[in-house]
Amino acid sequence: MNTRHYLTSALIATALLSGCKKDGETAAVIPEVPENTAFVTRLFEYVPAPGQFINLGSGRMESAQSILKKEGIVSLGAWGGYIVLGFDHTVINRKDLPDILVKGNAQSNFAEPGVVWVMKDENKNGQPDDIWYEIAGSEFGKAGYIRNYEVTYTKPTPVNGDVSWKDNKGNTGLIEANTFHSQSYFPDWISGAEYTLKGTLLPSSNINMMNPAFVTSLPFAFGYADNIAGGDQIDIAKAIDKDGKNISLTGIDFIKIQTGIQANMKSVGELSTELTSVTDLSLIK
Structure with missing residues (x-):
């Protein structure tokens, strides 16, 4: 509910008693209504994939909470790791x-x-128990773009060893441990020996590892998180349904962000989406 446009009888009564803002010509009482927060304010889920920052620094539950109502930083780990967040109002599709x-x-x-x-x-x-709609970014439908993709990650032995994965296309791989981060890369709070993540796989065509000392991962044109330096502007009008057809939404209340590329970039480690903030552009002054 958008509190900017909803005036309850209780607020009106309070305004009459307190004598808050008035229109100079009509003398009509204009109640003061709490402002909505530009930032996301609620954390519903944080399920990262294994990664070198998981279980420390930006890869903990406290990190996920750090981007509520302000800027912070949280890592989503390798492909499929995700976070579900909510606003304190409906973000209008402008x-x-x-x-x-x-x-x-x-x-x-x-x-x-x-x-x-x-x-x-x-x-x-x-x-967030209704229907999720994907934002169709610039790579939608291109070679290497796969919907309904799944990856299962297995807890390693020893716990700080390489994490193996298999997908629903018959491929396997590793989230390789490195010398910079020696903790377990498998999320400590995930129970069981394995877990499966589902979503959309993005092409890895933007990655260049020809020079191991200077690995690059160029941004896509539009429509993704942790993609463009300075921030990515997301248009709700780009939402698509399960069949890839555009869906008309008047606004949204929840957002899910998920690492989109499965890539072992050797010395750099796995590709992992990081977030520092999520905000309603209409409330940014």
Whole structure:
């Protein structure tokens, strides 16, 4: 619910008693209504894939909470790792304008694109239990783009060893441990010996590892998180349904962001989407 446009009888009564803002000509009482927060304010899920920052620094539950109501930093790990966040109001789909700003730590020659999903609170229960719609970015439908992709990660032995994975296309690989981060890369709070993540796989065509000393991962044109230096402007009008057809949304209440590329970049480690903030562009002054 957008508190900017909803005036309850209780607020009006309070305004009459307190004598807050008045219109000089009509003397009509204009109640003061709490401002909505530009930043996301609620964390519903944080399920990262294994990665070199998981279980320390930016890869903990406390890190996920760090981007609520302010800037912080959280890592989503390798492909499929995700976070589900909510606003304290409905973000309106503005005509011919971007609606959400997602900031990460992307650089001009090193992006770690994440897929963005949005949801409207159709049943009005304040929970992200309706339908997720993918934001169709610039790579939608291109070679290497795969929907309904799945990866299963297995807890290693020893726990700080390489993490093996297999996907639903018959491929296997490793999230390799490195000398810079010696902790377990498998999330400590995940119970069981393995877990499966599902979503959309993005092409890895932007990655160049010809020079091991200077690995690059160039940004895509638009529509992803942790993709463009300075932040990515997301347009709700780009939302698509499960069949890839455009869906018209008046606004959204929840957002999910998920690492989109499965890539072992050797000395650099796995590609992992990072976030520093998620905000409603209409509330940024």
